[in-house]
Structures are given as structure tokens and as C-alpha cells.
Amino acid sequence: MREITLSQAVNEAIAEEMRRDETIFLLGEDVAEAGTPFKILSGLVEEFGTDRIIDTPISEPGFAGIAVGAAMTGSRPIVDLMFGDFLFLVMDQLCNQAAKTHYMSGGKLNVPMVLRTNMGATRRSAAQHSQSLHTLVAHIPGLKVAMPSSAYEAKGLLKSAIRDNNPVVIFEDKLMYQDKAEVPEEEFLIPLGQAHVKREGSDITFVAISSMVQIAESAADMLAADGISAEIVDPRTIVPLDEETILNSVKKTSRVLVVDEGHQSFGVSAEIAARVAEKAFYYLDSPVMRMGAMDVPIPFSPALEDLTVPTAERVYELARQAVRGEI
Amino acid sequence: MANDVTMPQLGMTQDSGIIVSWAKALGDAVKAGDVLMEVETDKATMEVEALHDGFLTEIRSPAGSDVPVGDVVAVISSNAGDVVETKAANDTPSPEEAEPPLLPEEEKVKPGSQMSSEKSPSPILATDGKILASPKAKLEARRRGVNLAVLAHKGGVQPFHYADVVRAEVTSSTIGSGNLVVSAKVPRKSMTAFQNWLADELGAQLDVSIILASFASGALRSCGGADFDEMLQCDIKSASQSDEQMSVVDADYEGLTTQQMVGAETHGKLIIYDLTKTGLTGFSPSLQPNQIAVVLTVASKKKLGLHCHYSEPEFSTDRALAFTSDLAGRLSEPLRNLL
CATH class of the missing domain: 3.30.559.10 (Chloramphenicol acetyltransferase-like domain)
Incomplete structure (x- = not known):
């Protein structure tokens, strides 16, 4: 099968959906001729014109609000938020307006918008451009949250998100834009709320989110050399969360380590860990474990930045201790 | 609070070290910075200092042993009473040893009660006398009729995991004799x-x-x-x-x-x-x-x-x-x- 980058997968998904549905338009900063700082959207303005690929001023709350209103009145906007860190600027539009309109209008209004943004550290972008803030939106009822772990997931999830009648926030890891994966040429969708067992194993389950799937895979390779078999579950969306697949895996392996790049405290990893503890308690043979980014602002210093986020070595070490019964 | 003492990496290419001698004896009080042991690598012999205050409660690798870098060789605990004779803890009881008295279901054993008057020799013990086992181990123990209290009494290392219960089933199946x-x-x-x-x-x-x-x-x-x-x-x-x-x-x-x-x-x-x-x-x-x-x-x-x-x-x-x-x-x- 052909391999394309995550960046190309996103571009294809948007182009295919825009050809299929004329109500779709995209807006954000530097999205047209510039094609975003990551060159993800290059070529789209040439095909769809500036009426549908709209460059906005540097005013995140403004264009997010435009999208919410347009979505209420029949369009299907895609908001491009240049950095996930700018979520703080659009919180009211997203959490107070988009998330609650369907509920507060008694079901009369839908907000079928997608907010595409990114996450991920180790790009030397410092504390205000390196955060992984998916926990913030996952906490708000009414929003769906997708976390693609490869080009394949990025395309399939984005197409489903665009077609969904609810506001969906999709986080792409900016370190993965140039990572290639097999993506079919023919059309496909990945349903929101369906986890994927990326690797089967018997001794420990890694629930790994977004780029942490790659970390988990490296750790699993290292564990295999020690004769330890790790299973990797990629939830793919954290809202809705495919609890069943996670629980089935933990029931099989009796151990779980949740790996997420968000800060460890009060995060998505804590939520998943809690659900496992609640619903698979009697199957557990070691304490439920999680690993997230340290609870510090992401440092600019490369040496320090690399230490703040989960690494394959640390995942490997923790998993090995758990399987040996040392925890 | 117990801290593991691991075999340090003293040279770039070193992957194990030989413990030449222990400078402290089991049970000794230890201060961070005290010389704890002497380690020989392929290049040199060096003194290794303790990193924590406490008591040397367990020596897992006696003098003379060759230990991979990173492996635990000893334990320094804040509680002097945690002393573990490693040999005793790891030995399985010989079959002619008398069976311990029948003990009730593990969770409900109260400290000081007649049922738990025998002190367990396990190194990691909850202070309230509870027996530590994973949920899966407890469930499996119940399913197989393995009495965790008996297992602890025999010196099993806590917390118990699933595999301990499976291993223990054969030895404790005589207890309760198939009721x-x-x-x-x-x-x-x-x-x-x-x-x-x-x-x-x-x-x-x-x-x-x-x-x-x-x-x-x-x-x-x-x-x-x-x-x-x-x-x-x-x-x-x-x-x-x-x-x-x-x-x-x-x-x-x-x-x-x-x-x-x-x-x-x-x-x-x-x-x-x-x-x-x-x-x-x-x-x-x-x-x-x-x-x-x-x-x-x-x-x-x-x-x-x-x-x-x-x-x-x-x-x-x-x-x-x-x-x-x-x-x-x-x-x-x-x-x-x-x-």
C-alpha cells in the first residue's frame, strides 16, 4: 500500500470532503497561500478559492466565533488553530457556545464544526507552543475529541469529524507531520469512539494516546527482548472513549500503563486509569499506572524538554518492574 | 520508607560489578555518604556510598557476588525492624515442617487476635497486619481455595501476585482438605x-x-x-x-x-x-x-x-x-x- 505523511493525509481528507460537500469551508491564520506554518494545507486555496479557504486576522476568538455561528446556520466549518496552546483563546466559543448550543436549543440547532489543532513537545518551541491540552476540552460535555496516532488515523478520523453533527476537536501531534504510514487510496472513515489494538500481547497493556503509540511500540520492542509481551491499545478518540476495548485488554493482561503526553496530574491518563480501577479491579495484578508529561511548563532547553515527556526507556522500565511484580 | 541500593555504573563500559566487601552489617544504621560497600569493576575497585539515611535492612548480594549494573543489592529502610534475612525469606518450607494452624480469610485477620499471633516473616508488610495481594491474586486465591494467610505465614514475599497464588495452590491444597x-x-x-x-x-x-x-x-x-x-x-x-x-x-x-x-x-x-x-x-x-x-x-x-x-x-x-x-x-x- 502507498505511504503518505500525516500532513498529506490531513490535506487529502480536507480536499476530499470539500469536494463532496459544498457547505464545508476552512478558516484560520495563514491557511491560504501560506498553507500553514507546517505546510499542511498547501494547494487547497488553489483548488477551492479564497471563499472556502479563508485567511483570518490574528484573532482566534473572532474566527472561532464565526465558525460556531456558521455551523449553527447550515455550514460545516473547519477551524485551523495554528497551535494547540491557543485553545485558551477560544475556550468561550468552544466550550460555552459550540458545546452547549445543541443542548440549550432543545436539539433545534447543531454545531457541526471541526477545530483542527496540534499538540506535542520536543520541537524546541518553548512553554507556550508545546503543550498537549486535549484534557481541557475532553472535560467539557458536548465536545468530541480525536487523537490520531498516524497518517492513517489522521485521515480517517478527520473525515468522520467533518461529517459529525457535533463539534469535534482534533489534535495532531506536530512532531508527526512528516511521519509516513500506509493509507489506502480509496475512501475510508474511522468511526469516532472505536479504539484500535495496535499490537497484541499478554503481559501488560499500554493505553497510548496520539504519538505515545510510537513510544509504546519502542518500549514494547525492548520488552520483547526481555521476553515480556506488551499489548498496545490506541483509543483514537478520548471522547467518546472506547472503554470496552481498553477493559478487555486489561482483563487479559492484568496490568495497565496509560501513556499520554498531557501533564500527568488531573489528565486524560488519570481518567482512563480511574475507569480501569473501577471496572477491571478484580483483574488487576499490579497497580494501575500512568505516565504523562511532568507537571511543569514545557522547558525551552532541549536537554530539559526531552526529560519532561514520556520516553520509551521510561515506559519500558516501569512496565518491566510491574511485570516482575516489583511495584 | 525503604530505598533500594543498586549496583552503580562506575565506568562507561561496565555492565556488572563484583561486591568485594560490605562496610556495614545487616541491621546497621546508615547515613547518606557513609561507605556502604566496595565494588570491583574491570578497571578499579571503588567505595560506594549510601544515598539515604536509615538502616541496612536487607543484603541481597553477599560479598563476592558479581551483580549486573542496576540490580538491587541491598535495601536501606527507615524502619530498623524491617530487617530481612534474605535466605529465610526465599526458602520454601520443607514438606516435613508442621502445617501452620488454619488461618481465616486473609483480609479480616486483626492484629493481636489469636488468629494472627504468628508473626509473618515477609519483608513488605502493611503496618495494620493486612496481607498485601493484588486484586487478581485475591480473587484467584478465593477461587482456588488458597489461604493467603498461610502463604504469608510460610514466608511468601508480599505483595502476592497471581503467579504466587498459582504456585501456592499445590502446597496449600491440603488445607481445608477439599471441602x-x-x-x-x-x-x-x-x-x-x-x-x-x-x-x-x-x-x-x-x-x-x-x-x-x-x-x-x-x-x-x-x-x-x-x-x-x-x-x-x-x-x-x-x-x-x-x-x-x-x-x-x-x-x-x-x-x-x-x-x-x-x-x-x-x-x-x-x-x-x-x-x-x-x-x-x-x-x-x-x-x-x-x-x-x-x-x-x-x-x-x-x-x-x-x-x-x-x-x-x-x-x-x-x-x-x-x-x-x-x-x-x-x-x-x-x-x-x-x-
Whole structure:
């Protein structure tokens, strides 16, 4: 099968959906001729014109609000938020307006918008451009949250998100834009709320989110050399969360380590860990474990930045201790 | 608080080190910075300092051993009482060693109680005397009838994991000698109400075990048919004082207030264990063939647990089911027994 980058997968998904549905338009900063700082959207303005690929001023709350209103009145906007860190600027539009309109209008209004943004550290972008803030939106009822772990997931999830009648926030890891994966040429969708067992194993389950799937895979390779078999579950969306697949895996392996790049405290990893503890308690043979980014602002210093986020070595070490019964 | 002492990496290419000597003895007080041991690598011999204050409570690698970098060689604990003789902890008990006394279900063992007076030699122990085991290990222990208290008593290293239970099954399967058990839950308030009613009507404060002996005798006779037409002796025991035995004979034929307690030399067909005044939630008594034990426990705020232990083929499972449901019915509606 052909391999394309995550960046190309996103571009294809948007182009295919825009050809299929004329109500779709995209807006954000530097999205047209510039094609975003990551060159993800290059070529789209040439095909769809500036009426549908709209460059906005540097005013995140403004264009997010435009999208919410347009979505209420029949369009299907895609908001491009240049950095996930700018979520703080659009919180009211997203959490107070988009998330609650369907509920507060008694079901009369839908907000079928997608907010595409990114996450991920180790790009030397410092504390205000390196955060992984998916926990913030996952906490708000009414929003769906997708976390693609490869080009394949990025395309399939984005197409489903665009077609969904609810506001969906999709986080792409900016370190993965140039990572290639097999993506079919023919059309496909990945349903929101369906986890994927990326690797089967018997001794420990890694629930790994977004780029942490790659970390988990490296750790699993290292564990295999020690004769330890790790299973990797990629939830793919954290809202809705495919609890069943996670629980089935933990029931099989009796151990779980949740790996997420968000800060460890009060995060998505804590939520998943809690659900496992609640619903698979009697199957557990070691304490439920999680690993997230340290609870510090992401440092600019490369040496320090690399230490703040989960690494394959640390995942490997923790998993090995758990399987040996040392925890 | 215990800190592992690991074999340090003293050179770029070093992957193991030989412990030349220990500068501290087991149980010694240690201060961070004290020389703890001397380690020989392929290039040099160096003194390794302690990183933590505390007591040297465990030496896993004696002088002379070659240890991979990163492996735990000793433990420094803040509690001097944690001293572990590594050899003893790892040794499996020899088969001719006497079996420890039967211990009740692990979670409910209270410190200081007669049941847990034997101190476990395990290195990691919860301070409240609880036995540490993973949920899966506990569930599996229950399923297989492995008594974790016995495992701890024998020196198993806690916390116990699933694999420990699987390994232990063979050794502890002799305990409880394959008793089968049928359990039921009955509302607690019916029994309490019945006791209060008896007290009001007859002025007699009757012990639960007497009532249970009477009901169980009746239930056994009604589902046992001709087998139990002869004299039916019922022994009343308490789990904590196993040498004391009182018996009643044909308790179901007597009035509840006129039961005669007799000292009996022989084993009765029925044994009653009333655990409702203890925190114990389960107990597997050792039985003679032919004997049936009825164990009454507190299952929850509102329920009593009724457990009928028996062994095949002397008593069939069909009979055990009939007996237990009959007895549960009597305990749920005690007044009907008087009709």
C-alpha cells in the first residue's frame, strides 16, 4: 500500500470532503497561500478559492466565533488553530457556545464544526507552543475529541469529524507531520469512539494516546527482548472513549500503563486509569499506572524538554518492574 | 520508607560489578555518604556510598557476588525492624515442617487476635497486619481455595501476585482438605427480630448458635430422610477457641429454651460456627468425612452469610443445596419453625 505523511493525509481528507460537500469551508491564520506554518494545507486555496479557504486576522476568538455561528446556520466549518496552546483563546466559543448550543436549543440547532489543532513537545518551541491540552476540552460535555496516532488515523478520523453533527476537536501531534504510514487510496472513515489494538500481547497493556503509540511500540520492542509481551491499545478518540476495548485488554493482561503526553496530574491518563480501577479491579495484578508529561511548563532547553515527556526507556522500565511484580 | 541500593555504573563500559566487601552489617544504621560497600569493576575497585539515611535492612548480594549494573543489592529502610534475612525469606518450607494452624480469610485477620499471633516473616508488610495481594491474586486465591494467610505465614514475599497464588495452590491444597461449600445470604433483621421476640415472650436471651443448631438439625433431618432418623448430635464451636466444644443432641426435637448443652467425646454430625460476633467473613473448618459444618457470618449491614461445608461422596451436592436452602428459609422466617 502507498505511504503518505500525516500532513498529506490531513490535506487529502480536507480536499476530499470539500469536494463532496459544498457547505464545508476552512478558516484560520495563514491557511491560504501560506498553507500553514507546517505546510499542511498547501494547494487547497488553489483548488477551492479564497471563499472556502479563508485567511483570518490574528484573532482566534473572532474566527472561532464565526465558525460556531456558521455551523449553527447550515455550514460545516473547519477551524485551523495554528497551535494547540491557543485553545485558551477560544475556550468561550468552544466550550460555552459550540458545546452547549445543541443542548440549550432543545436539539433545534447543531454545531457541526471541526477545530483542527496540534499538540506535542520536543520541537524546541518553548512553554507556550508545546503543550498537549486535549484534557481541557475532553472535560467539557458536548465536545468530541480525536487523537490520531498516524497518517492513517489522521485521515480517517478527520473525515468522520467533518461529517459529525457535533463539534469535534482534533489534535495532531506536530512532531508527526512528516511521519509516513500506509493509507489506502480509496475512501475510508474511522468511526469516532472505536479504539484500535495496535499490537497484541499478554503481559501488560499500554493505553497510548496520539504519538505515545510510537513510544509504546519502542518500549514494547525492548520488552520483547526481555521476553515480556506488551499489548498496545490506541483509543483514537478520548471522547467518546472506547472503554470496552481498553477493559478487555486489561482483563487479559492484568496490568495497565496509560501513556499520554498531557501533564500527568488531573489528565486524560488519570481518567482512563480511574475507569480501569473501577471496572477491571478484580483483574488487576499490579497497580494501575500512568505516565504523562511532568507537571511543569514545557522547558525551552532541549536537554530539559526531552526529560519532561514520556520516553520509551521510561515506559519500558516501569512496565518491566510491574511485570516482575516489583511495584 | 525503604530505598533500594543498586549496583552503580562506575565506568562507561561496565555492565556488572563484583561486591568485594560490605562496610556495614545487616541491621546497621546508615547515613547518606557513609561507605556502604566496595565494588570491583574491570578497571578499579571503588567505595560506594549510601544515598539515604536509615538502616541496612536487607543484603541481597553477599560479598563476592558479581551483580549486573542496576540490580538491587541491598535495601536501606527507615524502619530498623524491617530487617530481612534474605535466605529465610526465599526458602520454601520443607514438606516435613508442621502445617501452620488454619488461618481465616486473609483480609479480616486483626492484629493481636489469636488468629494472627504468628508473626509473618515477609519483608513488605502493611503496618495494620493486612496481607498485601493484588486484586487478581485475591480473587484467584478465593477461587482456588488458597489461604493467603498461610502463604504469608510460610514466608511468601508480599505483595502476592497471581503467579504466587498459582504456585501456592499445590502446597496449600491440603488445607481445608477439599471441602465443598454452598453459601447463601439471609436478611439479618429476621434473626434479630426473632431473638427480640423470644426475649420479650419467654424472657430468654438465646444465643444465635443454639437457634442455628436447632434449625440446622431440623433442616438436615427434613432433607436427609431416613439417614438422620437416629440421634443427631450437633457440636457448637467458636472459631477462636477450637478446643472448647459444647454439643446438643436432637436440637430440633427440643424446645428452644430447653436445650441441654452436653460435653461430648465424639464428633457430631453437624458443627455450628457462629462468626457473627467477629469480623471474619469466611472459614473453612477441617471436617471428618460425614460431617457437615454450618458457618454463620456477617455478610453486610443487612445480610448474614450462611455457608454449608461438606465433603463428597458422604454428602451429595444435591443434598447440600437442599439443606442450605432449607436452612436459609428457616433463618429468613424463624417464626415458621415454631409452627
